[in-house]
Amino acid sequence: MSLNVELLEQSFEKVKPRADEFAASFYNNLFQAHPEMKPLFAKTDMKNQEKKLLSSLVLVVENLRNPEALEPVLKALGARHVGYGAIPKYYGLVVEALLVTLEQYLQQYWTPEVKKAWLDAFRAITGLMLKGAGEESSPKPVQSEKKTETLAKPAILKTEIQKEYQLFKSTAEPEKKSLISVQLDGEVLKEIINDFTVNYQQFQTKISEQPLSEVLKQIPKKLIDTFWIAPTWLVSIVSVVIFTVVVVIVDDNSPLAKALGAADTISLVVALVLFIKEAPDRRKQFHYQAWSTIDAAHGVKVSYARILALQDLNKDGVSLRGLDAPGAELVDINLSHANLSKANLMESDFTNANLSYANLDNANLSEIKLSGANLSYAKLGFSRLNQANLSSANLSGANLICADLSHTNLSGADLRDASLSGANFEGAYLTGANLKNAKVSDSELSNAFLEGAIMPNGSRYKSSLSDR
Known part of the structure; x- marks a missing residue:
C-alpha cells in the first residue's frame, strides 16, 4: 500500500507539542467507547502505557521512509501483544479510537486527505502486527531431518535428542555389521518401483515439452537429488552395478581395467559412496552432541x-x-x-x-x-x-x-x-x-x-x- 508519508509527518508534528495529553485522551476515548477493553489494563501503569503508545507512534512515523526496518518491528510488536491478551477484533477498535483522537487534536487540519492517509497507515500497521501475532500463536512446524539449522531451542531439545539418537543408532547398527546386507520387503520394493515409474514418466513428459539442451541441464541436479533421497542400501547396490558395468565394458589391457580389477576396489568404491551419503547424518549427530554440551x-x-x-x-x-x-x-x-x-x-x-x-x-x-x-x-x-x-x-x-x-x-x-x-x-x-x-x-x-x-x-x- 502506498502511504502519503509527507502528509502523515506534517500532521503528526502538529500533535507532538501536546503528545502527553493526546495519549491520555486516546485511552479515555477507547475506554468510553469500548469499556470491555478496560480490564486488559487493570494491572497496568497507565502513565507508563501512555509513554509506550507515544513511543510506538513516534517510531512508526519516523520510520515511514524506512519500511524494511519498520516491518520486523511491527511484526514483533504484534507477537508481543498476543501475551497481553489482544485479539484481532481489538485492533479495529484501537484504530477507531486513534482516528477520533487525531480528529480532536488536529481540528481544522483534519481534512479528508489527512484522514485517508492515517487510515491507510493504520491498516498497513495493523496488517503487519496481525501477521506477527499469527506467527507467534500458530503451532510450530515439526523439524525436518534435512533442516538441522532450525533445531528446537536447547531447553526443549534434550528429550528429542535422546529419541533421535536412539533412532539414529538403531538404523546405523545393521550397516556396521555388513557392507551390503539388504533384505527387500515386497511392499517396499513395490513402492520404490512405483516411484521410479512415476519419475520416469514425468521425465519423459519434460523431454517432449522442453528443448533437449534444457533437459540435459536438469539431469545432474536430478541425479544429485536422487542420491540424497534414495535409501543407503539402494545407493550401494546402484554403485556396485555401475562399477561392474564399467569393469565389463573397458578393455582388459587398459590401465583403468587393471586399477578396477584389484580385489578390494569394489569395497573401496562402496565405502566411499556410503561415506558421502552418510555425511548429513554425521553432521546431524555432531549438532546433537554440540547441543548436549551446551545443555550440560x-x-x-x-x-x-x-x-x-x-x-x-x-x-x-x-x-x-x-x-x-x-x-x-x-x-x-x-x-x-x-x-x-x-x-x-x-x-x-x-x-x-x-x-x-x-x-x-x-x-x-x-x-x-x-x-x-x-x-x-x-x-x-x-x-x-x-x-x-x-x-x-x-x-x-x-x-x-x-x-x-x-x-x-x-x-x-x-x-x-x-x-x-x-x-x-x-x-x-x-x-x-x-x-x-x-x-x-x-x-x-x-x-x-x-x-x-x-x-x-x-x-x-x-x-x-x-x-x-
Missing part, C-alpha cells in the same frame, strides 16, 4: 567446551534462537550473524565478543557485559539491555528500536547510524558516545547523561553546567 553447561559459569559448541553450531548455520545461558562467561566468543533472538543471556559476560550482524531481537540481556564487543549492524529491537555494560562497544548501524537501555553504560560507544527510536534511555550513560546520524530524537535522549557525546547532528553535547 547450563548453570556453569565457565565452560570452554560450550564456547566451541556455540561457535561450531553458528558456523554451520544452526539457529541459536532461545538460547538459555544466563551468567555464562563467553568472553571473545565469535557469533557473527548468529540468530540469538529471544535468548536469555542476562548477567553473561560477552566482553570483546564478535556479534556483528547477529539477531538479538527480544533477547534478555539485562546486566550483560558487552564492553568492547562488536555489535555492528546487530538486531536488538525490543531487547532488554537495562543495567548492561556496553562501554566502548561498536553498535554502528545497529537496530535498537524500542530497546530497554535504562541505566545502561554506553560511555564511549559507537552508535553512528544506529536506529534508536522508541528506546528507553532513562538514566543511561552516553558520555563520550558517538551518536552521529543515529535515528533518535532529542526528547528520547533527555533522560540520559550525554556529557561529551557527539549528537545525531554531529555537534558535541555540552550541559548547561559546563557552560557556566
Whole structure:
C-alpha cells in the first residue's frame, strides 16, 4: 500500500507539542467507547502505557521512509501483544479510537486527505502486527531431518535428542555389521518401483515439452537429488552395478581395467559412496552432541567446551534462537550473524565478543557485559539491555528500536547510524558516545547523561553546567 508519508509527518508534528495529553485522551476515548477493553489494563501503569503508545507512534512515523526496518518491528510488536491478551477484533477498535483522537487534536487540519492517509497507515500497521501475532500463536512446524539449522531451542531439545539418537543408532547398527546386507520387503520394493515409474514418466513428459539442451541441464541436479533421497542400501547396490558395468565394458589391457580389477576396489568404491551419503547424518549427530554440551553447561559459569559448541553450531548455520545461558562467561566468543533472538543471556559476560550482524531481537540481556564487543549492524529491537555494560562497544548501524537501555553504560560507544527510536534511555550513560546520524530524537535522549557525546547532528553535547 502506498502511504502519503509527507502528509502523515506534517500532521503528526502538529500533535507532538501536546503528545502527553493526546495519549491520555486516546485511552479515555477507547475506554468510553469500548469499556470491555478496560480490564486488559487493570494491572497496568497507565502513565507508563501512555509513554509506550507515544513511543510506538513516534517510531512508526519516523520510520515511514524506512519500511524494511519498520516491518520486523511491527511484526514483533504484534507477537508481543498476543501475551497481553489482544485479539484481532481489538485492533479495529484501537484504530477507531486513534482516528477520533487525531480528529480532536488536529481540528481544522483534519481534512479528508489527512484522514485517508492515517487510515491507510493504520491498516498497513495493523496488517503487519496481525501477521506477527499469527506467527507467534500458530503451532510450530515439526523439524525436518534435512533442516538441522532450525533445531528446537536447547531447553526443549534434550528429550528429542535422546529419541533421535536412539533412532539414529538403531538404523546405523545393521550397516556396521555388513557392507551390503539388504533384505527387500515386497511392499517396499513395490513402492520404490512405483516411484521410479512415476519419475520416469514425468521425465519423459519434460523431454517432449522442453528443448533437449534444457533437459540435459536438469539431469545432474536430478541425479544429485536422487542420491540424497534414495535409501543407503539402494545407493550401494546402484554403485556396485555401475562399477561392474564399467569393469565389463573397458578393455582388459587398459590401465583403468587393471586399477578396477584389484580385489578390494569394489569395497573401496562402496565405502566411499556410503561415506558421502552418510555425511548429513554425521553432521546431524555432531549438532546433537554440540547441543548436549551446551545443555550440560547450563548453570556453569565457565565452560570452554560450550564456547566451541556455540561457535561450531553458528558456523554451520544452526539457529541459536532461545538460547538459555544466563551468567555464562563467553568472553571473545565469535557469533557473527548468529540468530540469538529471544535468548536469555542476562548477567553473561560477552566482553570483546564478535556479534556483528547477529539477531538479538527480544533477547534478555539485562546486566550483560558487552564492553568492547562488536555489535555492528546487530538486531536488538525490543531487547532488554537495562543495567548492561556496553562501554566502548561498536553498535554502528545497529537496530535498537524500542530497546530497554535504562541505566545502561554506553560511555564511549559507537552508535553512528544506529536506529534508536522508541528506546528507553532513562538514566543511561552516553558520555563520550558517538551518536552521529543515529535515528533518535532529542526528547528520547533527555533522560540520559550525554556529557561529551557527539549528537545525531554531529555537534558535541555540552550541559548547561559546563557552560557556566
